Structures are given as structure tokens and as C-alpha cells.
Amino acid sequence: MVFDSMETAPRSELREVQDERLQKTVQNAYENVEFYREVFDEHGLTPDDIQSVEDLSKLPFTTKEDFRDHYPTGMFAREMDDVVRIHASSGTTGKPKIVGYTQDDLDVWSKAVARCLVASGLGSDDVVQNAYGYGLFTGGLGLHQGIEELGATVIPIGGGNTQRQVEMLADLGSDAISCTPSYALYLAEVADDMGYDIKDLPLRVVIFGAEPCTEPMREEIEERLGVKGIDIYGLSEIVGPGVSIECEEQNGLHIWEDYFYPEVVDPNTGEPVEEGEEGELVLTTLAKDALPVLRYRTGDLTTLNYDTCECGRTCVRMDNITGRADDLIIVRGVNFYPSEVESVVLEFDEVAPHYRIDIRREDNLDKLEITVELAEDFDGSRSDLTSRIQKRLSNVLSFTPDKLDLVEYGNIARTEVGKVQRVYDHRGQ
Ligand code: DLL
Numbered sequence: 001m002v003f004d005s006m007e008t009a010p011r012s013e014l015r016e017v018q019d020e021r022l023q024k025t026v027q028n029a030y031e032n033v034e035f036y037r038e039v040f041d042e043h044g045l046t047p048d049d050i051q052s053v054e055d056l057s058k059l060p061f062t063t064k065e066d067f068r069d070h071y072p073t074g075m076f077a078r079e080m081d082d083v084v085r086i087h088a089s090s091g092t093t094g095k096p097k098i099v100g101y102t103q104d105d106l107d108v109w110s111k112a113v114a115r116c117l118v119a120s121g122l123g124s125d126d127v128v129q130n131a132y133g134y135g136l137f138t139g140g141l142g143l144h145q146g147i148e149e150l151g152a153t154v155i156p157i158g159g160g161n162t163q164r165q166v167e168m169l170a171d172l173g174s175d176a177i178s179c180t181p182s183y184a185l186y187l188a189e190v191a192d193d194m195g196y197d198i199k200d201l202p203l204r205v206v207i208f209g210a211e212p213c214t215e216p217m218r219e220e221i222e223e224r225l226g227v228k229g230i231d232i233y234g235l236s237e238i239v240g241p242g243v244s245i246e247c248e249e250q251n252g253l254h255i256w257e258d259y260f261y262p263e264v265v266d267p268n269t270g271e272p273v274e275e276g277e278e279g280e281l282v283l284t285t286l287a288k289d290a291l292p293v294l295r296y297r298t299g300d301l302t303t304l305n306y307d308t309c310e311c312g313r314t315c316v317r318m319d320n321i322t323g324r325a326d327d328l329i330i331v332r333g334v335n336f337y338p339s340e341v342e343s344v345v346l347e348f349d350e351v352a353p354h355y356r357i358d359i360r361r362e363d364n365l366d367k368l369e370i371t372v373e374l375a376e377d378f379d380g381s382r383s384d385l386t387s388r389i390q391k392r393l394s395n396v397l398s399f400t401p402d403k404l405d406l407v408e409y410g411n412i413a414r415t416e417v418g419k420v421q422r423v424y425d426h427r428g429q
Contacts, residue, residue: 001118001123002115002118002119002313003111003114003115003117003118003119003150004111006256006258007115007119007256007313007314007315008312008314009258009314010314011306011314014257014258014314014315017258018053018257018261018286019051019052019053021287022050022052022056022261022284022286023047023050025284025285025286025287025288025292025294026047026050026294027047028077028289028292029292029294030046030047031077032077032078033074033075033076033077033292034074035066035070035075036292036294039059039060040059043058043059043060045059053261053284056261056263056284056294056295057272060295061270061282061295061296061297062293062294062296062297063296064237064297064299067097067237068094068095068097071095071098072095072098073098073100075291075293076100076290076291077289077290077291077292078100078102078289080100082102082290083100083101083290084102084103084106085100085101085106085141086098086099086100086136087099087101087136087137087138087141087236087240088136088137088236089235089236089237096136097236097237099236099240099291100291101290101291102290104289105239105287105288105289105290105291106145108239108259108287108288109142109145109146109239109240109242110146110148110149111149112146112239112242112243112256112259113143113145113146113149113241113242114147114149114150115242115245115256116146116241116244117146117150117152117207118150119230119245119246119247119254119311119313120176120205120228120230120232120247120248121205121228121230121248122150122152122175122176122205123150123152124150124151124152125152126152126153126175126176127152127153127155127173127174127175127176128143128147128152128153128154128155128175128176128178128207129155129157129172129174129176129177129178130143130144130147130155130156130157130158130177130178131157131158131159131165131178131183131187132158132178132179132180132210132241133158133159133160133417133418134158134159137418138234138236138239138241139209139210139240139241140156140158140159141240142234142239142240142242143178143207143241144156146241155168155172155174159179159183159416159418160416160417161416162186162187162190162416163190163194165177165187165190166187166190166191166194166196166198169187169191169201169203170196170201173202174201174202174203175202175204175205176203176204176205176206177203177205177206177207178206178207178208179206179207180208180210180211180415180419180420181206181208181209181211181213181217181218181221181229182211182414182420183415183416183420184206184208184221184224184225184229185217185220185221185224185353185354186414186415186416188221188224188225189414198224198225198226199224199225199226200226201226203226203227204228205227205229205230206221206225206227206228206230207230207232207245208221208229208230208231208232209231209232209233209234210241211419211420212320212321212322212323212327212338212339213229213320213322214322214339214343215343216342216343216346216347217342217346217353218231219346220346228248228250230246230250231245231246231253231320232244232245232246232253233245233253233300233318233320233321235298235300237291237296237298238260238285238296238298239259239260239288242256243255243256243259243260243283244260244317247309247311247313248311249309249310249311251309251310251317252305252309252317252318252319252320253317253318253319253320254313254315254316254317255315255316255317255318256315257315258286258287258315259285259286259287260283260286261283261284261286262281262282262304262316262318263281263283263284263295264277264278264279264280264281264282264302264303264304265279265297266279266280267279267280267301267325275304275305275306276303276304276305277303278301278303279302279303280297280298280299280301281298281300281301281321282296282297282298283295283296283298284296299324299325299326300323300324300325301321301322301323301325302318302319302320303318303319304316304317305317305319322337322339323337323339327423329357329359329423329425331366331367331368331399332365332366332399334397334399336396336397336398336399338422338423340396340397341355341357341370341393341397342355342422343396344396345372345389347392348388348389348392350374350375350378350380351372351373351374351378351385351406352372352373352374352375352376352409354372354373354412354414355370355371355373355412355422356370356371356412356423356424357369357371357423357424358370358371359423359424359426359427360427361426361427366427367402367403368401368402368403369401369402369403369404369405370393370401370403370404370405371404371405371407371412372389372404372407373407373408373409373410373411373412374407374408374409375409376409376410378409382406385406386404386406389404389406390404
């Protein structure tokens with residue numbers, strides 16, 4: 001099942017649509033965004049030089065700094081009169097990135113999300129509890145309008161209020177819930193505490209996104225909730241949730257390439273990587289009026305796979321994002337990603353899937369401290385478990401954490417609203 005025919009169109013037809021939409025997008029950016037006009041002028045280019053997606057490499061990247069420098073609405077191609085909705089990115093430091101939509105933009109976004117829902121196995125008869133935060137964050141309203149576009153039933157419960165979420169899931173027998181992966185696990189814990197067996201509920205799909213989720217974490221979600229866990233990706237600067245999603249095959253996230261054109265580049269050099277090699281995802285919007293964005297460096301690391309999927313969709317698949325280029329942790333010269341710690345933690349049944357990473361500087365030396373929660377029913381030897389986890393971490397990270405703390409179940413704070421934070425870098429504070 002697909003939501004619309006573009007999802008399975010031959011790639012030659014897709015390319016024609018992309019080129020035509022790119023020309024319009026470039027024209028719009030050049031004529032209506034001073035920032036882009038200057039970029040073109042500085043590079044001796046005019047919109048006529050960009051006829052096809054292959055010409056995109058003539059242009060430099062757009063970065064998050066460009067958004068910050070043109071705060072709040074300097075990247076907009078439309079006056080506020082034509083903008084019907086504002087959202088903002090969920091950055092933790094500095095000014096947020098403000099994004100705007102015309103009614104046409106909202107329609108494109110709704111369709112992108114509706115495609116996602118169908119790909120995840122949902123249809124117009126289904127009931128979806130939307131537990132992403134409503135407000136400036138794109139998650140809540142983004143999923144909401146896509147669920148309505150599909151003609152399914154949305155329960156706009158928003159983030160938090162977890163006991164109520166559990167009751168609603170049970171009382172209304174929802175088919176799906178949309179939330180962050182960390183929240184899905186928290187929901188299972190609260191349901192347990194309330195005496196519900198969440199696996200017995202009709203719930204069959206969790207549409208999780210907005211934060212990284214490793215494969216072992218997905219398995220944990222699927223097992224604890226008795227569901228299929230489907231990964232949805234997106235970012236405010238490009239549209240919000242709905243840039244890509246896994247289909248039921250769960251073997252990569254289909255990017256709606258007629259709306260968003262992807263490239264993958266080496267994060268250090270900006271040069272394209274070979275197909276199938278990991279690099280930073282760069283996206284160009286092809287159907288946005290209020291905020292056309294050319295070659296945006298997302299910071300997210302992935303690979304692209306152009307093989308046709310078993311589901312019949314022809315659009316490219318990206319690997320699920322387990323890290324961002326700027327998530328890289330460097331401790332005493334050793335580099336690793338938080339996802340590597342997560343994978344190790346989840347290998348051990350004796351611990352719960354909750355952890356935090358603290359990096360401090362003491363006497364001019366970096367110290368890495370990892371805190372992991374014991375499983376609720378743990379009654380074994382802590383020192384034995386500590387040494388086994390330490391050993392595994394040293395193998396995977398090529399570095400032995402200075403401290404591994406095993407704390408009682410429930411001692412690491414859960415995130416009820418917004419994105420989970422697992423890494424706390426206290427250096428430079
Ligand atoms: O997080 C949009 C969203 C909402 C996506 C709900 C999925 C579900 P921002 O707040 O602008 O937008 O944050 C975007 O979040 O660049 C990634 O680093 C991260 N991210 C989003 N989805 C995923 C995912 C929303 N599925 C930033 N896996 C992106 C890993 C994700 N990281």
C-alpha cells in the first residue's frame with residue numbers, strides 16, 4: 001500500500017519532477033531571499049545555471065549558522081502575510097531556528113507525513129495517539145496534520161502526562177502511538193507500574209523519531225510494548241517529521257525524494273562520498289515556498305541505498321541515524337559516538353536501557369563516567385557485572401571509562417516531554 005503514486009514512480013520520472021521543482025525552488029530562493037541572492041552572486045551563478053539536481057554541487061552548503069545569522073525570518077522567501085504557521089527547532093543553546101510555512105507548504109508536509117503513516121502499515125481506519133509535543137516543536141502538529149490527511153483518527157494528547165497516556169491507549173484501543181523512542185520505553189515502565197500489560201493492548205505500531213535509536217534499543221521497544229517500531233526522521237529547517245520513514249520491511253528510511261533531494265558528503269571535506277558509504281546528510285527542499293533551503297547540512301550521519309525496496313517504493317533509503325557529526329565525543333584523544341555506549345549497555349540483560357554519559361575535566365585530564373541502571377529484578381553481583389560491562393566498553397570504545405556506576409532501577413531521570421539528553425559534557429563549564 002502506498003499513499004500516492006510518486007512513491008513507486010520509475011526513477012526517470014522522479015528525476016524529471018525533481019529537476020522541474022528544483023528550478024522553481026532556485027528561482028524562488030534567488031528572487032526572494034537576499035541571503036541566497038548574495039550566495040549566487042558571490043559564486044558568479046544565476047538560477048539558469050541550476051537546471052538539474054546534478055548542478056546542485058555548483059552551490060555552497062547552507063548551514064545552521066546561516067539560519068542563526070538571519071534570525072528570525074531572514075531566510076524566508078515569503079512575507080508574514082503569506083505565512084500561516086511558524087515553528088522552531090529544538091536547539092538547547094542559543095537562538096532557535098525559526099521556520100515558516102505557507103498553506104501550500106503545510107499541504108506538502110501533511111502529504112509527506114501521510115505517506116509515512118501508510119509506509120508504517122497504518123491506514124484510514126486506524127487510531128493514532130500522538131504523544132509528540134504540540135507547540136513550536138514540529139513533532140506534534142506535524143504528525144497531527146498527517147494523521148488527519150490520511151483520514152485516520154488522531155488523539156492529540158501531546159507530550160507528558162504518562163499515566164493518562166496509558167489509560168487512553170487502553171480505553172481507546174489505539175493502533176499506534178507516535179513519540180520519541182526513549183518515551184516509548186518510559187511508557188512501558190509506567191504501564192507496568194499501573195498494572196497494565198501493555199503487550200495485551202491493541203497497540204501495534206510505535207512511530208518513533210526526533211532522537212537517535214540504535215537497533216538494540218528498537219528491539220527493546222518492540223519487545224516491551226509488543227509492537228513494530230518504525231523510525232521516522234525529519235528536521236525543522238527542512239519541514240519537520242516526514243522527510244523519511246521506514247516501511248514495514250524496516251530496512252532503511254524512504255526519503256520522499258520528490259519533496260526533498262538528498263546528498264551524502266564527507267563531513268570534513270564536504271565532498272560527496274561513494275554510494276553506500278557513510279557521511280553527512282545534505283538536503284534540498286523541492287516543494288517549499290516560504291522557506292526554500294538549498295543544500296542544508298543536517299549534521300546527521302547516514303548512508304544512502306538506491307536499490308528498489310521489497311515494498312515496491314523506488315525512492316532512496318537512508319540508514320537510520322544513530323549519530324550526528326557533532327555528537328562525536330573525544331576523550332583523551334579517543335573518538336566515539338554515544339550510540340556505541342548504548343549498544344553495549346543493551347547487550348546486558350542485567351541492566352535497564354537507561355544510561356548517561358558524563359565527561360569532566362579534572363586536573364587538566366578528561367574523565368569519562370558512565371552511569372547505567374540495574375534491571376528492576378537484578379540480584380546478582382554488582383562487581384562482577386561492573387567488570388563485564390567495563391571490559392565490553394573497553395573493547396568497543398578502545399578506551400576504558402574512568403568510572404562505571406551501576407545505580408538502582410529508576411535512578412536515572414526519565415524525559416517525559418521533549419528529547420532525551422544522555423550526554424553531559426561538563427568540560428569548559
Ligand atoms: O525532531 C522533527 C521530528 C519530530 C522528527 C518528530 C521525527 C519525529 P528538530 O527538533 O528540528 O526536528 O530536530 C531535528 O533531530 O537533525 C536529527 O539530529 C534528530 N532526529 C530527528 N529524527 C530522528 C531520527 C525534529 N528518526 C534533529 N533518528 C535531526 C535520529 C533524529 N535522529
